[in-house]
Amino acid sequence: MTPSTQTFKSNATAALADAKLAKALSGLPSGLVAQRTAAKGRVPEFEALRNAARDIRDHTLAHLDLYLEAFAAKAEAAGSKVHWAVDAAEARTIIARLAQQRGVRRVAKGKSMVSEEIALNEHLGALGMDVFESDLGEYLLQIRGETPSHIIAPAIHLSQDQVEADFRKHHAQLDPNRILGTPESLVAEARTVLRQRFLDADIGITGANFLIAETGSAVIVTNEGNGDLSAHLPKTHIVLASIDKVVPTLVDLATLLRVLARSATGQDMTAYTSLLTGPKAASDIDGPAECHIVIVDNGRTDMLKAGLGEALRCIRCGACLNHCPIYNAIGGHAYGWVYAGPIGAVLSPAFLGIDAAGDLPSASTFCGKCEEVCPVKIPLTSLMRGWREKKLASGAGRRERALLSAWAFFAERPKLYHLAARFGIATLSALGRSRGAFRRLPFAGRWTATRDFPAPQRRTFQQLWAEHQHRREVPQVPKVPR
Amino acid sequence: MSRDTIIARVKSALQSGGESASKRSNAVKARLSHQPRHPLPAFAALEGEERVAQFIRSLETQGAEVIAVPEFAILPVAVEQCLERVAPRPRFVIGNDERLITLAWPTTPELWRPDQMLGDGTAALTHAWGAVAETGTLVMSSSAASPASLAFLPELHIVALARGSIVGSFEEAFGRLGASSAGRLPRAVNLVSSPSRTSDIGGRSVRGAHGPRRLAVIIYG
Numbered sequence: 286m287t288p289s290t291q292t293f294k295s296n297a298t299a300a301l302a303d304a305k306l307a308k309a310l311s312g313l314p315s316g317l318v319a320q321r322t323a324a325k326g327r328v329p330e331f332e333a334l335r336n337a338a339r340d341i342r343d344h345t346l347a348h349l350d351l352y353l354e355a356f357a358a359k360a361e362a363a364g365s366k367v368h369w370a371v372d373a374a375e376a377r378t379i380i381a382r383l384a385q386q387r388g389v390r391r392v393a394k395g396k397s398m399v400s401e402e403i404a405l406n407e408h409l410g411a412l413g414m415d416v417f418e419s420d421l422g423e424y425l426l427q428i429r430g431e432t433p434s435h436i437i438a439p440a441i442h443l444s445q446d447q448v449e450a451d452f453r454k455h456h457a458q459l460d461p462n463r464i465l466g467t468p469e470s471l472v473a474e475a476r477t478v479l480r481q482r483f484l485d486a487d488i489g490i491t492g493a494n495f496l497i498a499e500t501g502s503a504v505i506v507t508n509e510g511n512g513d514l515s516a517h518l519p520k521t522h523i524v525l526a527s528i529d530k531v532v533p534t535l536v537d538l539a540t541l542l543r544v545l546a547r548s549a550t551g552q553d554m555t556a557y558t559s560l561l562t563g564p565k566a567a568s569d570i571d572g573p574a575e576c577h578i579v580i581v582d583n584g585r586t587d588m589l590k591a592g593l594g595e596a597l598r599c600i601r602c603g604a605c606l607n608h609c610p611i612y613n614a615i616g617g618h619a620y621g622w623v624y625a626g627p628i629g630a631v632l633s634p635a636f637l638g639i640d641a642a643g644d645l646p647s648a649s650t651f652c653g654k655c656e657e658v659c660p661v662k663i664p665l666t667s668l669m670r671g672w673r674e675k676k677l678a679s680g681a682g683r684r685e686r687a688l689l690s691a692w693a694f695f696a697e698r699p700k701l702y703h704l705a706a707r708f709g710i711a712t713l714s715a716l717g718r719s720r721g722a723f724r725r726l727p728f729a730g731r732w733t734a735t736r737d738f739p740a741p742q743r744r745t746f747q748q749l750w751a752e753h754q755h756r757r758e759v760p761q762v763p764k765v766p767r
Numbered sequence: 768m769s770r771d772t773i774i775a776r777v778k779s780a781l782q783s784g785g786e787s788a789s790k791r792s793n794a795v796k797a798r799l800s801h802q803p804r805h806p807l808p809a810f811a812a813l814e815g816e817e818r819v820a821q822f823i824r825s826l827e828t829q830g831a832e833v834i835a836v837p838e839f840a841i842l843p844v845a846v847e848q849c850l851e852r853v854a855p856r857p858r859f860v861i862g863n864d865e866r867l868i869t870l871a872w873p874t875t876p877e878l879w880r881p882d883q884m885l886g887d888g889t890a891a892l893t894h895a896w897g898a899v900a901e902t903g904t905l906v907m908s909s910s911a912a913s914p915a916s917l918a919f920l921p922e923l924h925i926v927a928l929a930r931g932s933i934v935g936s937f938e939e940a941f942g943r944l945g946a947s948s949a950g951r952l953p954r955a956v957n958l959v960s961s962p963s964r965t966s967d968i969g970g971r972s973v974r975g976a977h978g979p980r981r982l983a984v985i986i987y988g
Contacts, residue, residue, distance in 0.1 A: 312970060316970060328808055328810075329808070329809070330806050330807075330808045330809070333806040334805075334806055334808070336806075337805040337806055341805075344798070347781065347786075348781075348791055348794060348795050349777045349781065350774045350777040350778050350781065351791060351792060351795040352795060353773070353774065353777070354774065355795065355799060357770075362951075363951060363952075369768070369769040369770040369772075369773055370769060371769045371772055371773060375769060419977065420967070421965045421967040421968065421976055421977075422965075422967035425967065425968075438966065438967065438970075439967075440967050440968075441970070444969070445968055445969040448968050448969075468968040468969045468971050468973045469973050471968050472965060472968060472973045472975065472976055473975070475976075476975060476976065476977060477886075477887070479977065480886055480977070483977075484884065498799065499799055500945075500950075500951075500952050502952055502956075508963070508964050508965060508966075508976065509963055509964070509965045509976035509977045509978065510919045510963040510976065510977040510978025510979075511976070511977045513915070513918075513919045513957065513978070514919055514920075514977055514978075516955075517915050517916045517919065517955065518916065528773065528777070533795075533798045533799060533803075534798065534799060534802055534803070535937075535938075535941035535942075535944075535945065536802045536803055536804075536805065536938050536941065536942075537803065537805070538937075538941070539805070539936065539937035539938050539941060540805040540806075542937065543808070543937075550966070552829075552960075553825065553829075553901075553902040553903075553960070554902040554903075554904055554958070554960040555960065556829075556959065556960055556961040556962065556963055556964055556978070557957065557958070557959060557960075557963075557978070558904075558957075558958040558960075559955060559956070559957050559958070560952060560955070560956040560957075560958075561954065561955055562951070562952040562953070562954060562955075562956075563954055564954070565954055566953075566954055568910070568911045569909065569910065569911060569914070569954060570862075570863070570880070570881050570911055570914050571881045571909075571914040571915060571916045572909065572914075572915060572916075572954050572955065580773070582773045582776065586773065586776035586777055586780050587780075589777065589780035589781065590776075590779070590780035594780075
């Protein structure tokens with residue numbers, strides 16, 4: 286997909302003004318938050334599991350070359366063919382060649398974020414192949430010509446009404462008077478329409494959540510079963526996975542599975558977790574005759590080199606998105622590329638460059654909730670802060686630096702600072718007392734355009750503190766007006 | 768070659784770690800040959816009836832029906848119950864599984880062939896390789912007798928499961944799988960924990976996205 290990270294600020298402004306988006310986002314990420322909390326509550330050992338999951342990822346990344354070689358050897362011994370792609374272009378070329386050599390016309394796709402990274406569908410489409418996304422969310426996006434706005438719930442920004450309208454438009458062969466007023470009826474229609482396309486597909490392309498070095502298996506985690514239909518039915522199965530997906534053993538997989546679904550959707554396990562090892566055996570009556578695994582670097586070794594290895598621990602659960610106040614306000618599309626939310630703010634500058642995506646790491650309140658819920662404990666705020674420092678060092682953000690210098694001028698002169706603060710707070714407090722908040726403020730119009738500015742209490746913290754020290758008792762906290 | 772390029776890039780990126788090549792290689796060999804021990808939740812370490820109860824509780828919570836019968840020979844009775852619950856009565860297929868075929872069926876099941884389309888109005892019975900109690904997960908191992916597709920194509924998936932094949936944790940299941948297949952896993956090991964579902968429309972969980980709408984598990988023994 287073509288990145289629009291460059292225009293992040295205007296993307297975000299537009300997203301904040303989008304009422305439909307606000308409605309779609311109002312319940313969904315917070316629902317996932319509640320479900321995760323409940324799932325974690327059922328596992329007293331959850332913290333120990335997170336530590337173990339982090340250690341597994343760190344150990345693997347520290348020996349990544351060796352585990353990749355071990356995986357490839359096992360996968361080939363099981364009869365899979367392993368291909369290696371340095372970048373997006375090479376990955377596209379490999380897959381297109383495999384498809385063209387087999388005279389492929391129809392492709393069933395399972396959900397794959399790496400395929401979004403390398404813009405695979407566009408490429409195969411341009412070569413005349415009919416590619417269909419089988420994950421229901423991805424299918425909705427495909428018929429709308431949109432991109433995912435969430436790692437695990439790609440169509441989270443769409444409402445049920447929008448889906449109904451799209452189905453009526455795109456499934457024009459069906460009875461126009463049919464009733465489609467419930468999620469059940471919409472899911473049933475998609476099931477029927479897509480089932481035929483699975484049966485017609487010449488080739489299935491899926492991602493992989495994990496690659497197991499011990500066995501040469503690709504692991505696919507889904508709830509719908511679409512990844513499995515893509516993998517089991519067509520004659521050829523192609524797995525597309527990035528180098529960071531490798532995990533040493535099945536025992537390591539067990540620990541990662543224990544934190545993955547619980548962090549993502551609050552399920553103890555997703556409906557389907559499939560370990561796929563090689564093509565069908567001679568005695569099997571179903572399964573693909575050929576299995577190809579395309580291992581893609583596409584910038585990840587550069588991240589390792591640049592000290593961003595911790596971000597490669599990511600197992601793509603989406604918890605950091607669900608818990609992020611910024612993501613909850615602007616949704617995923619504003620982030621402008623494949624990965625949204627805090628992990629997107631860390632990954633996009635690495636993939637696209639700081640000039641193109643340098644604004645993303647600034648879109649954080651640094652509340653730290655993302656780190657708190659990350660199943661592999663990625664230090665997301667430190668990584669975002671690192672990007673901010675790089676951006677400043679590169680000479681960008683002149684305005685921010687001027688403002689910081691002005692602040693520093695006062696901060697280094699405590700008396701002046703207190704005087705200015707006392708004056709400012711008293712003024713704002715006096716002006717805003719009646720409503721308790723400002724709808725608009727001079728010089729802060731962009732800030733107040735999307736939220737109210739709470740009117741400060743009458744006195745500064747220093748004043749209250751001084752009184753407290755004087756009286757040696759807790760000052761009465763003034764009641765906050767609504 | 769891109770393989771060498773990628774491996775060389777990883778090596779060069781990791782060089783700052785300072786570990787010697789032989790030490791790194793030994794660490795990986797040791798990890799791959801001696802399974803590590805990670806923390807195990809208490810609910811993954813249950814025994815006996817407690818373990819079976821954990822399995823049934825988890826599976827039912829996720830929307831599957833569970834039926835228990837005392838012995839394998841009366842499996843057809845329980846299957847009949849499952850089929851009767853669906854109206855109209857679904858077409859019923861099984862894989863080419865000798866143990867299932869030779870049971871005393873009231874009406875002979877159809878043998879499934881991979882070119883046969885299965886969709887709404889169909890039910891399939893397969894034998895589970897085993898199950899994991901901690902999350903109520905069935906372990907389906909693909910073979911000529913138990914084709915992987917049968918767990919995904921029908922509207923109703925019925926699974927026969929031996930009580931004695933339920934293990935406590937994923938570690939146990941994976942360990943036994945590795946041992947029984949001499950280190951080479953079957954083509955597909957499908958861990959099934961619920962009927963197919965999606966929350967992609969309106970954010971509410973709906974059953975029967977692409978796979979079975981209903982999952983029924985018959986525990987025998």
